[in-house]
Structures are given as structure tokens and as C-alpha cells.
Amino acid sequence: MGDKIVFLDIDGTLLDHEKQIPHSAKEAIRQLKENRVTVAISTGRAPFMFQDILRELDIHSYVSINGQYVVHEDKVVYENPLDKDQLEKLQSYAVENEHPIVYQSATDMKSNVADHPYIKTGMASLKKKYPLQQSDYYKHLPIYQVLLFHEQEEQSKYEEMFPELRFVRWHQFSCDVMPANGSKANGIKQFIKQTGFQLEDTIAFGDGLNDLEMLQSVEIGVAMGNGVEEVKAVADLVTDDVTEDGLAKGLQKLGLI
Numbered sequence: 001m002g003d004k005i006v007f008l009d010i011d012g013t014l015l016d017h018e019k020q021i022p023h024s025a026k027e028a029i030r031q032l033k034e035n036r037v038t039v040a041i042s043t044g045r046a047p048f049m050f051q052d053i054l055r056e057l058d059i060h061s062y063v064s065i066n067g068q069y070v071v072h073e074d075k076v077v078y079e080n081p082l083d084k085d086q087l088e089k090l091q092s093y094a095v096e097n098e099h100p101i102v103y104q105s106a107t108d109m110k111s112n113v114a115d116h117p118y119i120k121t122g123m124a125s126l127k128k129k130y131p132l133q134q135s136d137y138y139k140h141l142p143i144y145q146v147l148l149f150h151e152q153e154e155q156s157k158y159e160e161m162f163p164e165l166r167f168v169r170w171h172q173f174s175c176d177v178m179p180a181n182g183s184k185a186n187g188i189k190q191f192i193k194q195t196g197f198q199l200e201d202t203i204a205f206g207d208g209l210n211d212l213e214m215l216q217s218v219e220i221g222v223a224m225g226n227g228v229e230e231v232k233a234v235a236d237l238v239t240d241d242v243t244e245d246g247l248a249k250g251l252q253k254l255g256l257i
Contacts, residue, residue, distance in 0.1 A: 004256065005197050006032060007042035007063065007188060007214065008247070009206035010050055011126070013224050014041075016242045019127045021056070028248035029057050031257040040191070042184045044168075044176055044210050046104045046144065047071070049128065066168070066178050066210050067187025068144035069106050070194075078190035080179055081142035086165060090177065091138070093161060094148060102147040103137045109147075110137035118149035118173040125171060146177040168210045176210065185213035203254065205239075205247060207231060222250045 008014050016022055032039050041062035043050060047069065054060070061072045070078035087103075091112065094101050100116040102109050111119055112135040123130055137143070148158070148167070155167055155175060166182055169175045184206075192199055202218040204211070207227035215221025216234050223235035224246045232238050239250030251257045 003036065003038060003197060004201045004203065005038040005040060006251070006256065007040050007184075007202065007204040007218065009184075009204075009208070009211055009214075010041060010043040010045055010053065012207040012226055012242055013205050013211075013247065014053070014242075017226075021053070022242070022245060022247070024245040024248040026057070028251050028257050029059075032251065033058075035257060037256055038197075042188065042204060042206070042214060044145075044170060044184075044208075045126075046109065047106050048108055049126070061191070063184055063187035063191055065104060065106075065144040066176055067182050067184045067190075068178060070187050070191050072191060072195050077194035078187065079142065079144070080182060080186075081144050082138075082146065082165075082177075082179055084138065086162070087138045087143060087146070090146065090148075090158075090162060090165065091135075093158075094150075097150070097154070099148060099150040099154070101149070102131055103143045104145045104147065105137075105141040105143055107141075110134040112137075116149065119147075122147065122149060122171050122174045144178070145182075147174050148177050149174045170208060170210060183213045184210060185217035188214060188218065203256070205250060207242070220254065222254070224250075 044066045060074045068080040100113045102111045109131045111131045114133040166178050167175045200219050203220045204214050204218040205222045207224040221235045222237045223232045225241035240246040
């Protein structure tokens, strides 16, 4: 039997609805490590948005920015930035339609407008400050993901216009924009390719639309009780809500702790 590895989504899986880590989850992660199970993060967030969590839980491997930036034992093993020309086109189309954008590099994020209610609401839901404005930020650093702010019904226009990009909804007013091959599933695949782990030793926990492929591609996919219906439908196991010790209970059911 190989070494088992558990990939944990952050928002709604590891963090509860108040963006706190439940005590039972901290305890479960401590027990996993004691049982020699590797714990990794798999999140839509960029690395700068969860350094405090890595420190608190002493975790050194992660699939971040929905699979675009992958780290094993503090070393970058895979990067999949967005194409600069694509970003240029996306920005002009979004500006034309008055849809604001937030660019995410591995180290920071910047918005193309200084003040917009959709960005405010989206950032508040992550308990993050409004990003500083720098509309040409994408010209200076690799950009791994764009947060595009618009209403749900406007998404299909973008999908038609930009078939080489992928749009995954994460908020009423926003979707993640990534390369067409971008996903947590691809990030985990690259992680496995670069490390000694085997696919049959992978377990993942998630709750959102960006967790769909991940839960389908790992050996055991676990949906949180608070997860969206589409995710629960593809999971091998549905555990309790994040506020009801869902993570710890799921790990117990699988006999990992």
C-alpha cells in the first residue's frame, strides 16, 4: 500500500461559514499526520490568500488557483499561467461591458477598477480587503487566474467568445477564469506526476463547483454536507456540514483517523 494523501478544499470545507477552522478539523489534521497520511490543500485561492492556514496547520504542499500553481514540500512543481494575448482580449471585452476584473498572480491580486460593488461583495465573502487598482498588472507578472465580476446570465457570452478559457462560478457576482485545461483535477494529476504518490492513494474533500472534477478524478471524493448538489451527486461519500464537524466525520468514516 502506498502513502495516502488527502487534498482539502478551503472555503466551506476546511473553513466554516465564518471563515474559521473548526476545532474538530484541526484535531483531525493532527491525527492524520500522526497516522502518516499526507495533508495537502486544494483551493481556488491564490497562495498569498492562505499562508496563515498553511502556517497554522503546518502544511507544505498544495494545489492552488484551481490547479494553476502546484507546490510540493514548499517547492513549485507545476505552473499554468494564462496567455497574455488572451488576457488582453478578455480585459477589452470586459471593460467594454463594464464588468470589472481582479488579476491573481501567485503573490498578490490587483483590480482594474478602484471601486465596484460586485468586487466589494465578492471580497467580503472571502473576508478579504478590496484589492488595489492596477489595470496593467497582467503585463508584469504571470497571471494564473482572473476573477470576472458579472451576473450569472452574462457568463454564456464569455464562454462563446473565449473557448480557450474556462469560466467557473464561485459567487453570485463572480466566476474564476482559467486556461481551458485548468482544474483542481489537473493540478492533482500534475502533483502526482511530480511526486511519489499514486492516484489510488488520493482522497479529496470539497463543496463547490470548482471541486467537481477533483472529486471525480481522485480515488475517493468526499462532498461536504453544505456542498452544492452537483458535487454531492458525483461524490463517493457525502459527509456532514462543515459546521457539524463534517471534515472530521468524513475522515472517520473512511477509517483515516
